[in-house]
Amino acid sequence: MTFLGLLVISYFMILSPVSGADLPPHALRNIAPIAPSADFHIPGASLTPMLLAEWETDSRMGKAIQIVWGKEAVDKAPVTASRYQQKTYTFPTGAIRVLDFKKDTGGMVHAITTETAIFVLKGAGRVGVAGQVIEIGEGDAVNYPSGVLRGEGDATILAWTTTGTLNNEASKAMVIRAGDAKINHSAEWDVNGKRIRANAPDDLANAPTDAIRLTVKRYDFPGNSVRVALSKKGGPTSPTTGILDSLIYVTSGHLRFFQGDKVIEAVPGDAIREIAGEYHHWYRIEDSSFVATSSLPIQPFTQKQP
Incomplete structure (x- = not known):
């Protein structure tokens, strides 16, 4: 998936009045990646981390998360923004993203968009699950998270966007603790x-x-x-x-x-x-x-x- 495509979906999901409760969880997220790798192995050393910044702003529709990427844009982000690095591994049937947040660069702020599941590799934070904001920690996994992923300390989050499962209609948002x-x-x-x-x-x-x-x-x-x-x-x-x-x-x-x-x-x-x-x-x-x-x-x- 291209990052531009991600931002288009991000805009729709964060600012649209249509709520996640109006559609099944898989309806907006099980999408085919754009320009995937033809190889079944993507070395991490072959990828250059993307620099991003996210922060909360006021809009006509209420609170929203603004996101920018690239060094020049990130440098211009508000001092309170969360600045982090991301690596994206894109395959024909889904994408893996690794998000690396640091306490010294604003902690963790990340709007959930296309993620079908997340896993906390390191650290702790909060995210929406079935309409409630819950605490998550190292080793916890969330199916169909929502809202905004937040945290104050260092954290590394593994996030997948998949093209679906054998029974998409059975999918539901939930957390399983380590x-x-x-x-x-x-x-x-x-x-x-x-x-x-x-x-x-x-x-x-x-x-x-x-x-x-x-x-x-x-x-x-x-x-x-x-x-x-x-x-x-x-x-x-x-x-x-x-x-x-x-x-x-x-x-x-x-x-x-x-x-x-x-x-x-x-x-x-x-x-x-x-x-x-x-x-x-x-x-x-x-x-x-x-x-x-x-x-x-x-x-x-x-x-x-x-």
């Missing part, structure tokens, strides 16, 4: 050339020391989920695929990712698109972690063989 997310442990290993997979506590306790271990913290929303994957060094994992794309942001470690006939290496700050219908697997060069959500695949959907 402590309420479901935790699933699993492992896989080979015995005489046969791959063994386990997730039962007793089986995991008896798994070999070189088993490929994974812990997934899952935030289940109606129609979608946010997943935090914590993986131990080792591999390769078993080839797998699905009926939805996964939009992934790497937060720690060093990973080797195989998809189709291509192989890439990913480090913190990189983004990956697991493509629905294409088989993929991982090799964890180091203990690693990432955060992901799902999005509708490109149609027509076809499933390839591993």
Whole structure:
């Protein structure tokens, strides 16, 4: 999605008298990105952070958030404005944005526009959820946030805009706290050339020391989920695929990712698109972690063989 396109939608959603309660949450937000990357891997080092500033102003329709971008415009913003950096990773089925706010540059002010979900990587703040302003902290996830994201300290927010889920009509705005997310442990290993997979506590306790271990913290929303994957060094994992794309942001470690006939290496700050219908697997060069959500695949959907 281009930033100009984002601003057009921002203007409509912040200033229009049509409220979010008049339309289902997915109606305005599940949109196809403009000029997406053709690659399934976008290195963070390949992106130049965008400088932005946002602040509250008075308009004929009441309070509004004004936004500018680029160094010259940001330098002219009011001293009370929130000045922050943003990286945007754009894929054909959705976009990932990483917003980095600092206390010394005005804290956090960000008008929610096209975001279908957000995850607090660091810090704390407040945002609208189903008509109420709630406090959110590190490790919390919000489905279909609204209003204005605010906070006084340092904070890093991961935000997705997706092209939809399998049941958009079931979508609703809600928050899941870090402590309420479901935790699933699993492992896989080979015995005489046969791959063994386990997730039962007793089986995991008896798994070999070189088993490929994974812990997934899952935030289940109606129609979608946010997943935090914590993986131990080792591999390769078993080839797998699905009926939805996964939009992934790497937060720690060093990973080797195989998809189709291509192989890439990913480090913190990189983004990956697991493509629905294409088989993929991982090799964890180091203990690693990432955060992901799902999005509708490109149609027509076809499933390839591993």
